[in-house]
Amino acid sequence: MSNSEKKESSLLSMVATLGIITSLAGLLLAWVNVITAGPVAEANRQGRISAIESVAPKFDNDPLSEAVVVAVGGDSVKVYPAKEGDRLVGAAVEGFSMNGFSGRIDVMFGFDADGTVTGYEVLSHAETPGLGAKMNEWFRSPEGNRSVIGRSPARANMTVAKDAGDVDGITAATITSRAFLEALRTAYDAFHQIETAN
Amino acid sequence: MAMNNKLRIIYDGLIANNPTFVLLLGMCPTLGTTGSAITGMSMGLATMGVLVCSNMAISAIKGFVPSKVRIPAYIIVIATFVTVLQMLMQAYLPSLNALLGIFIPLIVVNCILLGRAEAFASKHSVVDSMCDGIGTGLGFTLALTMLGAVREFLGTGRVFGLDVYPERFGSLVFVLAPGAFIVLGLMIALFNRINRR
Numbered sequence: 460m461s462n463s464e465k466k467e468s469s470l471l472s473m474v475a476t477l478g479i480i481t482s483l484a485g486l487l488l489a490w491v492n493v494i495t496a497g498p499v500a501e502a503n504r505q506g507r508i509s510a511i512e513s514v515a516p517k518f519d520n521d522p523l524s525e526a527v528v529v530a531v532g533g534d535s536v537k538v539y540p541a542k543e544g545d546r547l548v549g550a551a552v553e554g555f556s557m558n559g560f561s562g563r564i565d566v567m568f569g570f571d572a573d574g575t576v577t578g579y580e581v582l583s584h585a586e587t588p589g590l591g592a593k594m595n596e597w598f599r600s601p602e603g604n605r606s607v608i609g610r611s612p613a614r615a616n617m618t619v620a621k622d623a624g625d626v627d628g629i630t631a632a633t634i635t636s637r638a639f640l641e642a643l644r645t646a647y648d649a650f651h652q653i654e655t656a657n
Numbered sequence: 658m659a660m661n662n663k664l665r666i667i668y669d670g671l672i673a674n675n676p677t678f679v680l681l682l683g684m685c686p687t688l689g690t691t692g693s694a695i696t697g698m699s700m701g702l703a704t705m706g707v708l709v710c711s712n713m714a715i716s717a718i719k720g721f722v723p724s725k726v727r728i729p730a731y732i733i734v735i736a737t738f739v740t741v742l743q744m745l746m747q748a749y750l751p752s753l754n755a756l757l758g759i760f761i762p763l764i765v766v767n768c769i770l771l772g773r774a775e776a777f778a779s780k781h782s783v784v785d786s787m788c789d790g791i792g793t794g795l796g797f798t799l800a801l802t803m804l805g806a807v808r809e810f811l812g813t814g815r816v817f818g819l820d821v822y823p824e825r826f827g828s829l830v831f832v833l834a835p836g837a838f839i840v841l842g843l844m845i846a847l848f849n850r851i852n853r854r
Contacts, residue, residue: 468725476722480730484737491741498748506751583755588692589812589829 511551514569514578515541518548529649536649541569548572550653553582554646556638561585564594564638568646574654575611576643591635598639603627607640612647663788670792676769677800677841678848683769686760687801688837694817697805698798699753700760703742705794707764708773709787710738715778716786731774732765739764769797800844807840808832 504523511522522539529536537553549571556564565582581595598607604627607617618624619636628636676682683704690700714734722730743761746754754761764770773793778786806816812832814822830836 468723472723473726477726477729477733480718480722480733484733487737488740488744491744495744495748499744502748502751587833589832 510567510580510582511539511541511569514567514580515539515551516549516569516571516577517541517543519543522551527653529652531645531648531652534645536645538649538653540653547654549577550650552646552650554642554644554649556641556645558634558641559584559586559638560591560632560634561587564635564642566639566642566646568643568650570647570650572654573611574613574647574650575609576607578608579643586635587632591629591632593629593632594635594639597629597636598626607643612644613651617643617647663785666785666788667792667795670789670794671796671799673852674793675796675800675848676772676793677797677804678845679852680769680772681845682772683767683797684841686763686767687804687841688834690757690760691801691805691808691837691840692812692832693809693815694802694806696756697801697803700757701794701798701801703746703757703761704764704767704769704797705790707735707738707742708770708794708797709790711735711770712773712778712786712790713783714738715774716781716783719779727779728771728775731771731779735770735774736765769793804837804840804844807844808836811840812836 507523515522518541520540520542522541525540525542527538527540529538534555536555539551539553540547541549541551549569551567551569554566554568562585564584564586567580567582569577569579571577579598584592584594586592586594597605600606604620604625607626610617610625615625616623617626617640619626619628619633619640621628621633622637624640626636626640670676674680677684677687686700686704691697711731711734715731718730718734739762742764743754746757746761773789777789781789808831810816810821812827812829814820814824814827828836831840
């Protein structure tokens with residue numbers, strides 16, 4: 460490699476070169492940001508809408524614009540009310556737990572008007588693949604007492620069987636199961652507040 | 658002759674100087690994103706996209722950059738392309754972006770990129786640098802896809818999400834971190850043996 464053809468490293472040339480390169484980089488990023496800002500917002504919105512649609516009962520309003528933030532035990536939980544006309548038919552609730560095996564778990568739960576779980580979708584987690592990460596399938600499986608769908612925290616004890624509850628936790632992932640059900644109870648509490656207020 | 662030369666550069670990156678199996682660069686995403694064939698391949702292709710762009714840009718600016726500030730200049734170029742890639746993925750491939758998560762921004766610190774910038778792009782023409790980016794990028798993609806496919810097959814009984822045998826016969830260790838090291842080690846051994854012939 461011949462360094463001779465390279466420019467001399469004087470203070471001025473170094474500052475100028477880095478200045479020009481960072482300005483060009485900044486311009487490029489600003490331009491791409493302007494182009495992608497719309498599609499990014501739309502993609503986030505679509506992701507949220509499809510999660511709400513897959514968990515909540517059928518609705519004809521726009522749950523995103525009617526979202527309410529509810530305080531549960533010192534934290535805030537987002538509730539997306541699902542309405543048909545003016546009647547509240549249920550809601551999608553962004554439940555969460557900080558007690559996953561690898562930190563925070565976010566799960567979108569759907570409830571119908573009387574608080575029965577109609578569906579759920581794990582939004583984000585960092586649980587172990589093959590163990591805790593199975594929660595997106597496990598708690599809807601019809602086997603044994605795994606499924607939380609069709610049950611209500613008002614009528615059943617939504618804790619794992621190991622803690623004398625009514626739900627079969629994931630084999631070898633009890634911590635994840637506890638966190639998942641904690642997220643469910645948090646979501647239910649938030650929904651209950653909305654429902655009684657209505 | 659000229660064409661042969663370009664092919665030679667691509668072949669070097671893909672096989673003879675394969676970034677993963679021969680140069681052992683970029684081990685973090687290699688171990689972290691190869692839980693399945695599809696994530697491995699996506700990560701490889703994302704890295705290849707950035708590598709081709711950064712190699713070409715660095716080759717184009719190599720004459721203007723004073724040698725004392727070349728590394729920060731290269732890092733700015735690489736970081737810019739990674740950020741562009743991330744914005745594009747958030748906009749048009751949100752589910753893939755969610756799957757790869759933190760590993761997309763971490764492409765910035767992938768030593769393959771800075772390595773190729775310093776070892777190749779800063780000394781060769783724009784077109785040659787592009788070929789090097791394609792070759793090295795393909796090599797990385799090939800390695801990650803193979804690793805991902807083997808781990809997915811042994812761990813879950815699937816390849817590219819298609820069932821091959823029932824999941825309960827799979828052994829979980831291959832999906833977890835230890836399996837990544839085991840499979841990677843065996844593949845490096847295999848690759849070196851093939852290359853030595």
